[in-house]
Amino acid sequence: MRTGEIKNSSFVGKEVTIRGWVHRLRKQKENSFILLRDDRGGVIQCVLSTDKIAALTIESSIEITGTVSQDPRAPEGGFEIKGKELKIFNIAAEYPIGEYQSDELLLDKRHLALRTRKMIAIAKVRASVLHFGRQWFVENGWMEVTAPIIVKGAVEGGSTLFKLRYFDQDAYLSQSAQLYLEAMIFSLGPVWSLTPSFRAEKSRTVRHLAEFSHLEAEAPWVDLEDILRVEEKLVSYVVHSTIEERAEELEFLKRDISDLQKVEPPFERLPYSRAIDILRSRGFQISEDDGATKRSIEFGDDLSIESERELTREVEKPIFVVGYPIAVKPFYVKEDPQHHGIGLTADMLAPRGFGEITSGGQREDNIDSITKRMLKEGLNPEAYAWYLDLRRYGSVPHGGFGLGIERLVRWITNAEDIKDTVLFPRTRSRVEP
Numbered sequence: 001m002r003t004g005e006i007k008n009s010s011f012v013g014k015e016v017t018i019r020g021w022v023h024r025l026r027k028q029k030e031n032s033f034i035l036l037r038d039d040r041g042g043v044i045q046c047v048l049s050t051d052k053i054a055a056l057t058i059e060s061s062i063e064i065t066g067t068v069s070q071d072p073r074a075p076e077g078g079f080e081i082k083g084k085e086l087k088i089f090n091i092a093a094e095y096p097i098g099e100y101q102s103d104e105l106l107l108d109k110r111h112l113a114l115r116t117r118k119m120i121a122i123a124k125v126r127a128s129v130l131h132f133g134r135q136w137f138v139e140n141g142w143m144e145v146t147a148p149i150i151v152k153g154a155v156e157g158g159s160t161l162f163k164l165r166y167f168d169q170d171a172y173l174s175q176s177a178q179l180y181l182e183a184m185i186f187s188l189g190p191v192w193s194l195t196p197s198f199r200a201e202k203s204r205t206v207r208h209l210a211e212f213s214h215l216e217a218e219a220p221w222v223d224l225e226d227i228l229r230v231e232e233k234l235v236s237y238v239v240h241s242t243i244e245e246r247a248e249e250l251e252f253l254k255r256d257i258s259d260l261q262k263v264e265p266p267f268e269r270l271p272y273s274r275a276i277d278i279l280r281s282r283g284f285q286i287s288e289d290d291g292a293t294k295r296s297i298e299f300g301d302d303l304s305i306e307s308e309r310e311l312t313r314e315v316e317k318p319i320f321v322v323g324y325p326i327a328v329k330p331f332y333v334k335e336d337p338q339h340h341g342i343g344l345t346a347d348m349l350a351p352r353g354f355g356e357i358t359s360g361g362q363r364e365d366n367i368d369s370i371t372k373r374m375l376k377e378g379l380n381p382e383a384y385a386w387y388l389d390l391r392r393y394g395s396v397p398h399g400g401f402g403l404g405i406e407r408l409v410r411w412i413t414n415a416e417d418i419k420d421t422v423l424f425p426r427t428r429s430r431v432e433p
Contacts, residue, residue: 003042041120048083059092121249132241147177173198181218190219211426218400309353322346360401367391
């Protein structure tokens with residue numbers, strides 16, 4: 001049995017057997033108290049005679065049989081087990097993780113740190129985010145597909161590609177499934193995928209990973225506003241469903257969900273030009289390439305972590321920044337025919353400085369226009385021959401977006417660092433365990 005079943009008044013006075021690990025241990029002269037953690041992270045207090053547990057250590061694996069009782073003094077919900085029998089599976093060596101440890105040690109020992117209550121709670125929230133994301137697409141008629149992660153070309157820029165040797169030729173780890181999703185919409189209609197994406201970014205920030213879970217969607221016959229409506233409905237559904245299912249975990253994480261409860265469509269559409277005006281009115285500055293010199297932000301600058309934080313520090317739900325200069329966006333972004341130099345694209349920014357969680361918009365569907373963009377950005381159109389075929393044979397208006405699962409989980413859980421939102425993080429400086 002698990003603790004979630006036992007913590008129920010109907011079990012009081014009944015004999016139960018539970019297996020798990022010694023999460024905390026407090027030995028006294030006659031009786032000792034074990035906080036037992038089951039295999040779903042639930043914890044319940046067990047009381048046993050001290051002479052039965054003399055050999056036990058933290059993280060020893062055991063089985064306890066005893067009678068359930070209810071006592072308001074008992075931690076973790078007021079239920080406990082009066083133990084009668086103890087079976088030991090393994091006596092753990094001295095555990096290297098104590099109550100207070102450095103972040104680096106917790107990363108070095110990540111295979112063990114996963115047992116902490118914090119990591120268990122975040123992992124459960126993440127599981128719900130994934131579940132409800134998939135559920136929204138299923139209920140709304142989108143088809144799940146799988147794209148390759150070994151590819152020949154860049155999607156987001158060649159400087160962040162991970163290169164590898166693929167038999168006798170060079171290849172790369174995928175930055176995004178988008179190009180392949182675009183190919184699938186001609187026969188499968190609206191499609192979505194959940195795949196790992198890889199970015200060889202030099203960033204050492206609290207919101208960047210070298211490998212992340214990428215939920216992406218693409219649909220034919222849509223414009224920018226159609227895509228934004230999909231994004232805000234999806235994110236709102238995932239947020240509300242997750243905070244309902246994981247209320248206990250979010251309470252443990254001390255996450256005040258009052259702001260999350262306000263997440264409902266529509267989200268504000270903030271024009272990029274207006275965002276720049278707001279930042280300039282607040283005296284916002286950005287660093288030059290040398291890192292030492294600063295200047296006022298100008299139209300044409302891309303938004304940084306700091307500028308996104310400034311734009312969202314007073315908002316209660318996500319906003320879209322729409323209409324970026326096409327020069328700061330990838331080659332596939334469609335130019336607004338009514339506004340030269342402006343892309344039909346938008347980023348969703350989470351409140352309170354959590355930054356970009358989705359990026360999307362319309363794709364360029366004209367072969368001449370997209371070929372010119374490729375050449376301007378130094379790309380070889382021949383390397384994208386199959387992708388350009390999509391513009392030769394029955395091209396249609398289409399668009400989509402990508403959502404970073406870890407960034408969404410970070411916002412929902414109010415995690416300080418994105419590395420806490422993935423079980424085994426991969427960063428510029430970490431590739432193990």
